[in-house]
Amino acid sequence: MTNKAQTVRARSKSRVCAQRWFRQAWPPEESNMQRSMLLLFAAVMMLGVGTMTTAHAGTPVALQCGNVLDPAQASLQGEVTLLIRNGSIERVERGKVSPEGYAPVDLGRATCLPGLITLYSHLTVTRDRELASHFTSSAAKTLIALRNAQTLLRAGFTTIGTAGEDDRYYGVVDLRNAINAGLFEGPRLFVAQHGLTATGGHRDSPELDQTVKSGPDTAREMVRRERKAGADWTKVFITGGALRAGENPDIVYFTDQEIHAFAEESHRLGMRIFTHAHSDAGAIAASNAGYDFILHGALITDKAISVMIKNGTWLVTNMYATEFVAADAKGLDDARRRELQHLVESNGRVVESAYRAGVKMAFGGDPIFPDEKAQRELASKEFAALVRHGVSERDAVAMATINAATVLGLEREIGSLEAGKLADVVAVPGDPLKDITVLERVKFVMKGGDIMRNAF
Structure with missing residues (x-):
């Protein structure tokens, strides 16, 4: 694995980064008002307040896709289940499966694509x-x-x-x-x-x-x-x-x-x-x-x-x-x-x-x-x-x-839905090969195994 790929996979939980951010982002030449804004932003960061909600974070997930459009494959695939663990695609299974220990996510009416x-x-x-x-x-x-x-x-x-x-x-x-x-x-x-x-x-x-x-x-x-x-x-x-x-x-x-x-x-x-x-x-x-x-x-x-x-x-x-x-x-x-x-x-x-x-x-x-x-x-x-x-x-x-x-330089990490790659997955209500505009209506988003949005 390249150093860049290791960096992409790493996700530190330490708030030392926020403290370092505050020190670097508060240059002495900033005005008092600007420094106040920086203080507010840094305080929000160090509180760890997120503005989006994730689901199934850290839990193995079975994404049950009605169809899969993957540039690594020659054609649109039918029903496929993506088994997600520890932020990566563990396996790609044909059909709708729900192994024990995996939280099922029903995307049977959707086409799944790489993030x-x-x-x-x-x-x-x-x-x-x-x-x-x-x-x-x-x-x-x-x-x-x-x-x-x-x-x-x-x-x-x-x-x-x-x-x-x-x-x-x-x-x-x-x-x-x-x-x-x-x-x-x-x-x-x-x-x-x-x-x-x-x-x-x-x-x-x-x-x-x-x-x-x-x-x-x-x-x-x-x-x-x-x-x-x-x-x-x-x-x-x-x-x-x-x-x-x-x-x-x-x-x-x-x-x-x-x-x-x-x-x-x-x-x-x-x-x-x-x-x-x-x-x-x-x-x-x-x-x-x-x-x-x-x-x-x-x-x-x-x-x-x-x-x-x-x-x-x-x-x-x-x-x-x-x-x-x-x-x-x-x-x-x-x-x-x-x-x-x-x-x-x-x-x-x-x-x-x-x-x-x-x-x-x-x-x-x-x-x-x-x-x-x-x-x-x-x-x-x-x-x-x-x-x-x-x-x-x-x-x-x-x-x-x-x-x-x-x-x-990350084609081994992201960009397709293959075992071993990061679990970046989106889903749309239709077939982009027939109507490309369905990509303007993304309803499901997963980044690195965390579900960021699910409107299905």
Whole structure:
């Protein structure tokens, strides 16, 4: 078992982690109000108060599934029972069985799948303007991240990758640690706290302290800083954004030496690295430097696609978030609306072309968290967007299960329903191979053998 796999399986119950969190998360330069928020959050953590209820925790469970859709199998399986013990799948039995000592859970009207994985989210983001105006400290943003992470867990996402947060400090790293320590219920988190950018680049802001001034040595130092703070992977803004006025997604803001330095240092430290890149220039530069995946790629052409195939670089899509922003483009002039619509159309063409060409693809649906109801609805709409653009239902499911697990290097731990793997299981009221939108209606969620939700 790899060190990473051992880390994933470990779940310490000690509250020393909470005390350490408090010491690290209370920097002396915080204002009194911010420090009060941190004190409140730390106090809640040290009380061990969870905000979700688990069932059958520590008890062997027999999940009696009407059907099972597992990317490790060639076809939809009929009635299957998953026997769960100590957080893992002990055995997979044909038919409906209920061995002595196992608590039966009847999912006979449901299709069971591996827990879903998204490699792209911004957990501290909220489009609720009133909420955003009142919650601006690092501690408050971390509370928003907890709410959003738990919302995604209820929607079936048992493992989540974060892709940079609007937070100068490392609140989501601490949230990950709190969840791992058992202080809160939440998904398994892999964190890129900041998106490293160049002076004048996308998200260059003195408030975030994520700007790399210049040179490969500075690039390496920034990677080391993120790793020291506990980040799991490195995100780099190689190009400009496609949705921000005045930015050009065709411009590469870093030199080749800097781009390679980010990748070399990340891999040397055992971290995955990915880039925000919309166009050929950024995608090709990152792929040739050995980046693990390209995020977005909404404007790339066959030129970048061929380079990514040659280098084995993954593409992580996020189509529906762009569609949502374009449909909700209030207050924008006609020119900006046309730009957004062009991006949506180009993104669809890229997915179709990359899929047909055989680019390795994984799931990155980015719910923008406008409100509680929409969070539940938006979290899984990426599946239908993928299918609309030529991805088969089976491959869309694989992108959010075994493919995403492979990107994380955890394909032996999660991503399929096999004996010996962690018991991450979701269930939906229908067959996703016939109607992919049933993944927007997850009713049962188990993470690591603990039942987080059961609405059947």
